[in-house]
Amino acid sequence: MLSRPNTQNFYAEITSASPEVSGSCITVSVHYPDNTSTSFIVDCGSFQERQYEKLNSSFHFDPKKVDFALITHAHIDHIGKLPFLVSEGFSGPIYCTEDTKKIMQPALNDSYRIACDNAKQNSTSMLYTKEDVSTVLDLTRGIIFSKTIQVDKNIRVTFFKNGHLFGAAVILVEVSFPGCKPINFIFSGDYNNKNPFYEVPALPDYVYSLPVYVFIESTYAYMNSSEVKYVFEENTQRFFYDHPSGSLVIPCFSLRIQEMLLKIRNMQKAGLLDSNIPVYVDGKLGINYTNLFLDKKLSCVDEDKYDFLPRRVHYVNRKIRLNRYISTNPQIIIASSGTGSYGPAQAYLQKMLSRDDVLFHFTGYAPEGTMARRLKDSPTDTFVKVGGILTKKNAQVEFTNEFSAHAKRDEIIGFLKPFKNIQAVFPTHGQENSKNIIGEEALLQTSAQEVGILSDKVSFRVGPDGLISSRERF
Numbered sequence: 322m323l324s325r326p327n328t329q330n331f332y333a334e335i336t337s338a339s340p341e342v343s344g345s346c347i348t349v350s351v352h353y354p355d356n357t358s359t360s361f362i363v364d365c366g367s368f369q370e371r372q373y374e375k376l377n378s379s380f381h382f383d384p385k386k387v388d389f390a391l392i393t394h395a396h397i398d399h400i401g402k403l404p405f406l407v408s409e410g411f412s413g414p415i416y417c418t419e420d421t422k423k424i425m426q427p428a429l430n431d432s433y434r435i436a437c438d439n440a441k442q443n444s445t446s447m448l449y450t451k452e453d454v455s456t457v458l459d460l461t462r463g464i465i466f467s468k469t470i471q472v473d474k475n476i477r478v479t480f481f482k483n484g485h486l487f488g489a490a491v492i493l494v495e496v497s498f499p500g501c502k503p504i505n506f507i508f509s510g511d512y513n514n515k516n517p518f519y520e521v522p523a524l525p526d527y528v529y530s531l532p533v534y535v536f537i538e539s540t541y542a543y544m545n546s547s548e549v550k551y552v553f554e555e556n557t558q559r560f561f562y563d564h565p566s567g568s569l570v571i572p573c574f575s576l577r578i579q580e581m582l583l584k585i586r587n588m589q590k591a592g593l594l595d596s597n598i599p600v601y602v603d604g605k606l607g608i609n610y611t612n613l614f615l616d617k618k619l620s621c622v623d624e625d626k627y628d629f630l631p632r633r634v635h636y637v638n639r640k641i642r643l644n645r646y647i648s649t650n651p652q653i654i655i656a657s658s659g660t661g662s663y664g665p666a667q668a669y670l671q672k673m674l675s676r677d678d679v680l681f682h683f684t685g686y687a688p689e690g691t692m693a694r695r696l697k698d699s700p701t702d703t704f705v706k707v708g709g710i711l712t713k714k715n716a717q718v719e720f721t722n723e724f725s726a727h728a729k730r731d732e733i734i735g736f737l738k739p740f741k742n743i744q745a746v747f748p749t750h751g752q753e754n755s756k757n758i759i760g761e762e763a764l765l766q767t768s769a770q771e772v773g774i775l776s777d778k779v780s781f782r783v784g785p786d787g788l789i790s791s792r793e794r795f
């Protein structure tokens with residue numbers, strides 16, 4: 322005679338690697354009533370804040386005991402440690418969307434090159450090899466959006482469209498066991514409800530009806546979408562009005578270059594920008610990503626959005642960059658990296674910051690310790706150290722957060738509201754205060770019964786009927 326399963330023994334243990342924003346990696350260990358178990362991770366990102374850098378050389382779990390990995394999107398703070406995971410013995414499948422798989426290859430190769438440079442500069446040893454990068458790509462399986470796949474006999478996974486980045490997904494994980502109620506998880510990854518290149522549909526109705534644990538990012542929880550200031554168009558127009566032969570330099574993340582090209586094209590079309598001003602794109606990785614688009618290799622992009630290039634676009638490399646530094650004709654230069662701390666953007670800062678007919682317009686977050694922050698904190702007419710070279714800051718420097726690809730507080734709550742039965746919300750990927758804000762708002766405005774603030778200092782046990790227990794580590 323078959324005995325009924327002991328449903329008390331069906332639960333999942335949850336931990337996180339990340340104290341704050343970067344280094345995203347959530348572990349879920351599912352324990353079944355028959356005493357078997359399955360462990361998986363969601364994302365495996367590098368730490369980018371200086372104070373957490375040492376966390377890049379270890380894991381808070383044994384990689385050999387992880388059965389599979391799920392990846393929400395291809396930013397390095399979500400995938401950067403995958404090659405190290407492999408070098409430490411992980412050999413299971415890595416599931417992500419087809420588009421994320423395509424972006425992962427150039428992203429991980431570039432990250433490997435930077436890691437090699439840093440290791441050489443600091444006389445440290447590498448944590449992983451080029452072969453580990455290849456192994457990651459071999460283990461990665463690209464899944465189409467909205468198709469449910471069975472990853473093992475008890476676990477089904479579905480990737481839904483997310484506006485944060487090409488290929489980005491909100492992941493639904495449904496864990497079942499015969500005779501027991503299921504345990505369901507939603508992982509938002511970094512989330513945005515819109516993208517200039519494609520529509521982001523709501524999740525299907527059946528998802529909103531599931532009893533579910535929701536892991537939600539909270540990076541920009543400290544502000545509402547109405548507080549975003551749209552200044553790029555006005556700054557650009559005013560600059561070229563005042564400096565008809567000036568240079569606009571846009572330090573830009575490699576995966577935001579396409580959006581900036583689209584923005585410039587739209588400004589040209591609307592008559593806000595002279596279409597005769599040439600647009601130069603500088604940054605190998607950014608050009609590689611842009612070509613993925615132009616070759617129509619990304620399935621998430623809406624067909625009518627592939628045509629996004631402005632007039633007079635040229636690609637630039639190190640050899641022909643010199644002409645850009647000395648040009649006295651009007652020009653727009655889009656160069657990686659977004660913080661100006663690395664790559665061509667740093668070279669343009671070194672050579673052009675002293676010119677008073679140049680505008681450097683940053684388009685992203687300026688974290689502590691970056692070139693962007695140093696420029697923000699330095700008044701005009703003072704000397705600034707750029708890559709070790711002292712340079713007079715005569716150029717204008719502007720910032721905007723209007724291109725941010727993260728949902729703001731109201732949009733995060735808007736994501737949670739349609740869920741009818743949230744067993745618990747776990748705010749993650751944000752500073753402590755931001756996670757708390759989302760937790761409190763979720764309790765007040767959504768169906769969330771409980772809130773667990775996810776960090777590297779706490780673990781949670783959840784079951785089919787709700788949160789079972791939590792344990793803080795001090």
Ligand SMILES: [Zn+2]
Binds near residue numbers: 485
């Ligand atoms: Zn991201």
